[in-house]
Amino acid sequence: MENNDFFIKIVNNEKGKGLFSNRIFKEGDIILEEKPIVCCQFSWNSDYGYLACDHCLRPLETAQENAQRLTGNPNLFLPYSECCETNKNLMTECPACGAKYCSIECQNEAFQRYHSVLCLQSRMKDESHSLTQLNETWKQMHYPPETATIMLLARMVALVNQANNKQDVLSIFSQFCHRTTNDTHEIAHNLLGEKFVGQIDVLRQMMQTALNTEYTAHWFTPDGFRSLLALVGTNGQGIGTSAFSRWVKNVSALDLPKDQRIYIDKLINRIYDDMEEVVGSFLNNEGSGLYILQSSVNHSCTPNAIAEFPYSNNTLVLKAIRDIQVGEEICTSYLDECELERSRYSRQKALSSLYLFVCHCDKCQTQINDPNVTSDEELDDDDVSS
Numbered sequence: 001m002e003n004n005d006f007f008i009k010i011v012n013n014e015k016g017k018g019l020f021s022n023r024i025f026k027e028g029d030i031i032l033e034e035k036p037i038v039c040c041q042f043s044w045n046s047d048y049g050y051l052a053c054d055h056c057l058r059p060l061e062t063a064q065e066n067a068q069r070l071t072g073n074p075n076l077f078l079p080y081s082e083c084c085e086t087n088k089n090l091m092t093e094c095p096a097c098g099a100k101y102c103s104i105e106c107q108n109e110a111f112q113r114y115h116s117v118l119c120l121q122s123r124m125k126d127e128s129h130s131l132t133q134l135n136e137t138w139k140q141m142h143y144p145p146e147t148a149t150i151m152l153l154a155r156m157v158a159l160v161n162q163a164n165n166k167q168d169v170l171s172i173f174s175q176f177c178h179r180t181t182n183d184t185h186e187i188a189h190n191l192l193g194e195k196f197v198g199q200i201d202v203l204r205q206m207m208q209t210a211l212n213t214e215y216t217a218h219w220f221t222p223d224g225f226r227s228l229l230a231l232v233g234t235n236g237q238g239i240g241t242s243a244f245s246r247w248v249k250n251v252s253a254l255d256l257p258k259d260q261r262i263y264i265d266k267l268i269n270r271i272y273d274d275m276e277e278v279v280g281s282f283l284n285n286e287g288s289g290l291y292i293l294q295s296s297v298n299h300s301c302t303p304n305a306i307a308e309f310p311y312s313n314n315t316l317v318l319k320a321i322r323d324i325q326v327g328e329e330i331c332t333s334y335l336d337e338c339e340l341e342r343s344r345y346s347r348q349k350a351l352s353s354l355y356l357f358v359c360h361c362d363k364c365q366t367q368i369n370d371p372n373v374t375s376d377e378e379l380d381d382d383d384v385s386s
């Protein structure tokens with residue numbers, strides 16, 4: 001695939017594909033925007049009342065409702081309500097199952113692509129609640145902080161079942177990075193944790209009971225199911241949306257008199273402090289999705305790009321965080337900011353256990369002779385957890 005802005009090429013056997021720049025990007029430039037093939041809110045996140053569109057994850061609460069819930073303070077008042085982007089007048093829900101959407105467009109698109117099958121099947125097999133049971137079983141294996149949901153896999157199956165041309169959809173999924181059998185075992189295990197390794201087969205059988213898996217039979221052999229979990233584990237891109245953080249962003253852009261600015265900044269800080277006490281770091285509606293272009297972006301410990309969700313929905317924007325030259329590989333960091341500051345040894349340990357690759361980025365190359373010790377931060381973490 002190639003256009004004026006970027007192209008994708010095979011890098012090597014270990015990394016597979018990579019995304020490369022076809023022109024100069026300045027810091028802050030948007031490299032690309034894309035919608036996911038499929039996405040889904042995390043199961044616990046949804047259960048705990050993080051209200052998001054069932055299709056695009058747009059917040060369904062107003063910023064004030066969001067802040068009230070996350071601070072546990074039902075009397076909290078947010079000024080500048082015009083800075084809240086939530087539009088309740090556009091919201092709809094599925095008349096059959098009550099799934100909530102930010103707009104009729106999302107409801108229709110979900111129904112046409114995958115929801116018709118999932119909605120019907122959850123009602124038809126109502127006695128056994130097989131999809132609900134599958135989700136409950138998953139939740140017992142995968143506690144917050146969540147990194148995946150079995151419901152994303154259910155949507156993938158439904159997407160194939162509902163497609164007119166099933167081969168087309170299957171070939172889209174086959175473009176994502178696939179691993180060897182040994183690798184997929186390890187990734188699937190990492191996704192669930194050692195304790196639940198034996199139960200992968202339980203999930204597989206429950207999914208076969210809950211859904212028509214005729215067109216995706218190759219995903220439901222024991223090896224096939226592990227590789228499906230591995231596909232979602234290694235390619236799934238986290239998505240986060242928040243009505244309150246959009247309100248903060250819009251309020252921060254207002255031209256306010258100095259005293260009002262001081263007042264509002266204090267208010268925002270106090271709300272964030274209160275939220276931290278009540279929900280810790282769980283501030284966002286969270287889920288994950290499969291993005292074709294983003295999934296070809298490799299990791300670097302000195303990334304030149306970042307994936308963001310500036311529209312408060314599942315539209316991913318890849319943005320340059322420094323100038324990028326023609327022909328340069330575009331990379332993001334798979335590690336968070338704290339992890340990136342750690343020693344080469346610590347970073348490589350995290351990358352190889354989560355994504356099963358050895359990082360050869362510029363930073364890792366220049367630190368290649370560093371001793372193999374974990375960084376202090378990591379030793380601290382170990383102390384706390386033991």
Ligand SMILES: [Zn+2]
Nearest residue numbers: 053056102106
């Ligand atoms: Zn939506």
Ligand SMILES: [Zn+2]
Nearest residue numbers: 094096097119
């Ligand atoms: Zn429905």
Ligand SMILES: [Zn+2]
Nearest residue numbers: 301359361364
């Ligand atoms: Zn590196």
